[in-house]
Amino acid sequence: MAERAGSMKPDTPVFYRGIQVGKVSASELGPHAQTVRATVDIEKRYAPLVRMNSMFWNAGGIDVNVGLGGADISAQSAKTLLGGGIDFATPDTSQKEAPPRTSFRLYDKSQEAWQAWAPAIDLPEPSDNSAAAAQSAGGR
Amino acid sequence: MRVPRIIPGAILLAALALGGCAAPTHKTLDPGLLDNDVLQQRVNAALQRGGADFSGVHAQASEGTVDLTGVVAFPAARAWAENTARKVYGVKAVKNDVQVGDARKAGGG
Numbered sequence: 001m002a003e004r005a006g007s008m009k010p011d012t013p014v015f016y017r018g019i020q021v022g023k024v025s026a027s028e029l030g031p032h033a034q035t036v037r038a039t040v041d042i043e044k045r046y047a048p049l050v051r052m053n054s055m056f057w058n059a060g061g062i063d064v065n066v067g068l069g070g071a072d073i074s075a076q077s078a079k080t081l082l083g084g085g086i087d088f089a090t091p092d093t094s095q096k097e098a099p100p101r102t103s104f105r106l107y108d109k110s111q112e113a114w115q116a117w118a119p120a121i122d123l124p125e126p127s128d129n130s131a132a133a134a135q136s137a138g139g140r
Numbered sequence: 141m142r143v144p145r146i147i148p149g150a151i152l153l154a155a156l157a158l159g160g161c162a163a164p165t166h167k168t169l170d171p172g173l174l175d176n177d178v179l180q181q182r183v184n185a186a187l188q189r190g191g192a193d194f195s196g197v198h199a200q201a202s203e204g205t206v207d208l209t210g211v212v213a214f215p216a217a218r219a220w221a222e223n224t225a226r227k228v229y230g231v232k233a234v235k236n237d238v239q240v241g242d243a244r245k246a247g248g249g
Contacts, residue, residue, distance in 0.1 A: 008152070024152075030153065030177065034173060035153050035174065035177060036153070037151060037153055038152045038153075039151050039152075040150045040151070040152055042150065050150055052229035052230075053229065056150070056152055086152065095229055098150065099185070099189065101150075101151055102150055102151065102182060102185065103150070103151045103152075103153060103177075103178045103185070104150050104151070104152055104153070104178060105152070105153055105174045105175060105178045106152040106153060
């Protein structure tokens, strides 16, 4: 049986507007075993994207594809298709930045309005802590 | 050890009912379960970050209303706990059932 809880498994990528900004680091059962709880690590640079009113949803390819034909399949990255993924969006009137370990509901699918959100959020400059990272970024 | 560039950004909650073949029997879960659970955890997290010792305070959420129970050491902390909960995004109302003191009784005040 396919399990859509697959999108809550460790290393599942987390996307914002199609860019991977983090991944699931751990998942566990909730206190009453009725829910699944996943901890998500967001790259520090992208942390300002996560606001108190951000919405997260399941971007796993498999269910989406059923009955929708090929077009949507190609829109998803191969990794998302295979292992599932999590998308999130932040409303145009964003709330304050969510502190670490803030809880969010993971919705089964997105609403159309969420996809249209496009707030301007200032991101810090990419830091080059490690030489390797600086090199791969192609200079400062 | 945690890689410094990564921060624990969010905790996501999903119903177990998400798994499987979309069987209608899964609808037996309370539809508000996740929202309540999320709000509850947000309030509890806010209390943990709060200035006073709120380790004895617990939040229970239902449709935006948060019920605070437990014990704090002194009367002002009881009000602080309520204010902290009120400021959490998504909280519509707070029911403050927090008691003051251990041996001491709060009385009718």
